[in-house]
Amino acid sequence: xxPLLSVRDLRVRFGPVTAVDGVSFDVLPxxxxxxxxxxxxxxxxxxxxxxxxxxxxxxxTGSIVxxxxxxxxxxxxxxxxxxxxxxxxxxxxxxxxxxxxxxxGRQISExxxxxxxxxxxxxxxxxxxxMRRVGIPDPERRVDDFPHQFSGGMRQRAMIAMxxxxxxxxxxxxxxxxxxxxxxxAQIMRLLADLRRETGMGLALITHDLGVVAGVADRVVxxxxxxxxxxxxxxxxxxxxxxxxxxxxxxxxxxxTGRADHLVPIPGQPPNPLRPPGGCPFHPRCRYAIDxxxxxxxxxxxxxxxxxxxxxxxxxxxxxxx
Amino acid sequence: xxxxxxxxxxxxxPGERSDAVPVAIxxxxxxxxxxxxxxxxxRSALLRRTVGRIDAxxxxxxxxxxxxxxxxxxxxxxxxxxxxxxxVGLARASSGSVVFDGTxxxxxxxxxxxxxxxxxxxxxxxxxxxxxxxxxxxxxxxEGWQIHPDVVPRRRWDAEVADLLERVxxxxAHADRYPHQFSGGQRQRIGIARALALRPRLLICDEPVSALDVSIxxxxxxxxxxxxxxxxxTYLFISHDLSVVRHVADRVAVLYLGTIVEEAxxxxxxxxxxxxxxxxxxxAVPRLRPWRDTGPAPVPLTGDVPSPAHPPSGCRFRTRxxxxxxxxxxxxxxxxxxxxxxxxxxxxxxxx
Numbered sequence: 221x222x223p224l225l226s227v228r229d230l231r232v233r234f235g236p237v238t239a240v241d242g243v244s245f246d247v248l249p250x251x252x253x254x255x256x257x258x259x260x261x262x263x264x265x266x267x268x269x270x271x272x273x274x275x276x277x278x279x280x281t282g283s284i285v286x287x288x289x290x291x292x293x294x295x296x297x298x299x300x301x302x303x304x305x306x307x308x309x310x311x312x313x314x315x316x317x318x319x320x321x322x323x324x325g326r327q328i329s330e331x332x333x334x335x336x337x338x339x340x341x342x343x344x345x346x347x348x349x350x351m352r353r354v355g356i357p358d359p360e361r362r363v364d365d366f367p368h369q370f371s372g373g374m375r376q377r378a379m380i381a382m383x384x385x386x387x388x389x390x391x392x393x394x395x396x397x398x399x400x401x402x403x404x405x406a407q408i409m410r411l412l413a414d415l416r417r418e419t420g421m422g423l424a425l426i427t428h429d430l431g432v433v434a435g436v437a438d439r440v441v442x443x444x445x446x447x448x449x450x451x452x453x454x455x456x457x458x459x460x461x462x463x464x465x466x467x468x469x470x471x472x473x474x475x476x477t478g479r480a481d482h483l484v485p486i487p488g489q490p491p492n493p494l495r496p497p498g499g500c501p502f503h504p505r506c507r508y509a510i511d512x513x514x515x516x517x518x519x520x521x522x523x524x525x526x527x528x529x530x531x532x533x534x535x536x537x538x539x540x541x542x
Numbered sequence: 543x544x545x546x547x548x549x550x551x552x553x554x555x556p557g558e559r560s561d562a563v564p565v566a567i568x569x570x571x572x573x574x575x576x577x578x579x580x581x582x583x584x585r586s587a588l589l590r591r592t593v594g595r596i597d598a599x600x601x602x603x604x605x606x607x608x609x610x611x612x613x614x615x616x617x618x619x620x621x622x623x624x625x626x627x628x629x630v631g632l633a634r635a636s637s638g639s640v641v642f643d644g645t646x647x648x649x650x651x652x653x654x655x656x657x658x659x660x661x662x663x664x665x666x667x668x669x670x671x672x673x674x675x676x677x678x679x680x681x682x683x684x685e686g687w688q689i690h691p692d693v694v695p696r697r698r699w700d701a702e703v704a705d706l707l708e709r710v711x712x713x714x715a716h717a718d719r720y721p722h723q724f725s726g727g728q729r730q731r732i733g734i735a736r737a738l739a740l741r742p743r744l745l746i747c748d749e750p751v752s753a754l755d756v757s758i759x760x761x762x763x764x765x766x767x768x769x770x771x772x773x774x775x776t777y778l779f780i781s782h783d784l785s786v787v788r789h790v791a792d793r794v795a796v797l798y799l800g801t802i803v804e805e806a807x808x809x810x811x812x813x814x815x816x817x818x819x820x821x822x823x824x825x826a827v828p829r830l831r832p833w834r835d836t837g838p839a840p841v842p843l844t845g846d847v848p849s850p851a852h853p854p855s856g857c858r859f860r861t862r863x864x865x866x867x868x869x870x871x872x873x874x875x876x877x878x879x880x881x882x883x884x885x886x887x888x889x890x891x892x893x894x
Contacts, residue, residue, distance in 0.1 A: 259726070403617065489727065
């Protein structure tokens with residue numbers, strides 16, 4: 221299957237800081253890919269590059285091919301045209317993404333009115349329809365509410381309705397449930413999974429939450445210090461992790477097996493982006509690091525003997541979990 | 543909590559049989575909260591007149607034994623942070639009592655309170671917002687000693703600061719740095735050092751790791767458990783994250799809209815949740831490897847938490863409850879042992 225989105229060797233620099241350092245991954249139609257990482261890993265910057273949302277002054281190289289067209293090789297105006305129609309994005313904090321002085325319904329229908337020339341009346345009907353689809357109760361009445369009259373979960377539903385307005389083929393969701401309570405998070409993740417199934421759109425989910433990933437993602441891309449450190453199908457990576465960072469993350473999560481005396485944290489702190497360590501960026505925190513890790517940065521390669529495109533950027537994948 | 547029902551956390555139920563044995567407060571109870579209500583006025587936009595009241599905490603009772611960790615779990619609007627703020631004196635109780643080591647903090651005079659506050663310290667969620675950016679780590683840690691000069695004599699300050707920083711895993715040589723020079727996890731360590739400076743007996747941890755990255759969360763959770771072991775601290779651990787609470791707590795109380803709906807030993811509440819809300823909450827926690835275990839059957843909740851300004855009649859959870867019956871709209875369920883441990887639900891078995 222032709223990928224819907226294909227990112228190759230993406231690099232993003234802000235002055236002296238390399239935020240994204242040679243990232244490659246694909247999203248197939250109808251697939252959910254989770255881009256996972258902690259603060260400063262470059263996961264959000266990667267997706268902002270896809271959406272053409274990087275601030276001026278960002279230096280971007282590599283290629284971002286959407287549906288056969290390299291977005292980086294074309295004028296930004298073309299990317300902008302795709303955004304909202306073919307590509308749509310939802311953000312972590314729905315309150316700061318909604319305009320407080322416009323009614324929710326009007327914001328949901330705005331793209332239909334402005335881009336497709338629909339009348340306000342058609343727009344309103346469209347908004348009611350979308351609000352019903354994302355599970356906002358009593359949409360005929362709530363279409364005239366302002367954002368502050370919505371709860372956090374309802375605002376995120378309104379954001380999703382807005383993103384779905386023109387039937388995108390790829391939805392990028394940046395930490396869509398991080399600000400929400402866990403019961404509401406479950407509702408929103410279920411909604412996204414249902415919508416993806418119904419519409420066949422691709423879903424790129426940016427998150428730090430390994431549990432959320434396990435429940436919804438077909439494939440996972442793990443990032444550390446601007447690079448992809450491991451990728452593969454979710455189950456393969458979780459059950460046979462082959463990068464020390466992945467292993468460390470999975471061990472850090474207090475999981476449902478109950479109380480261990482101690483969690484096994486990853487020692488140290490993420491690297492300072494102004495002074496990244498030489499060699500493998502993870503080596504100062506890695507329990508398996510040897511001389512070669514301090515000297516050479518490992519490249520992302522297929523793991524011998526493992527299925528499903530399982531790749532890792534580690535000099536000693538065989539040591540992990542052994 | 544013991545299964546025999548003779549537990550100090552069992553609230554006195556009005557109108558119950560009068561031959562019930564009065565429960566003595568156990569000697570090792572450090573904190574005893576009874577029928578606590580904390581409300582806030584709703585003011586009109588125009589004249590700032592009080593037009594109503596929100597009971598963020600609507601009658602909560604629990605006990606905390608010395609040396610244990612009680613996890614308070616709930617979602618937004620459950621009142622968990624307001625309980626914490628009431629205990630440390632950042633919010634005023636409208637009624638009820640908060641008895642710490644024999645002193646009712648809601649009735650104590652200012653001098654008594656000042657002395658007691660030393661014993662109760664708090665760690666906040668956001669290590670970025672809770673530290674004054676213009677103070678060095680040394681200033682932040684010693685601030686409490688200026689207010690309570692009898693804790694550490696001034697000539698010992700430098701040595702004590704170094705000890706504290708070392709204890710929380712920071713380099714004592716960094717005492718003259720400012721908060722912005724530290725990462726999120728390190729800032730939370732500063733917050734912990736600051737809380738420990740007054741040698742408290744009770745530490746209230748309000749979402750202490752929620753703002754931290756996963757790999758750093760584990761470091762801070764381990765630090766808290768080491769400190770508890772070494773210093774004999776008692777923790778009231780507030781979190782929305784059930785997997786974190788499961789890791790740290792000895793007992794767990796689940797809050798919904800200002801009331802406790804279930805309370806039990808950690809293993810009991812995770813193995814045999816009895817309240818429909820607890821079940822829903824547990825089933826909503828994303829599991830790390832859902833393909834390996836079966837886990838709890840999903841109990842999907844619809845809708846949102848109602849506004850505490852207009853709580854539902856009867857059981858506060860009934861508007862979202864998948865098994866609610868008619869009586870749930872009329873009768874308020876009380877938190878009494880039903881089956882194994884205290885549950886506030888009409889359908890969780892007969893009260894004993």
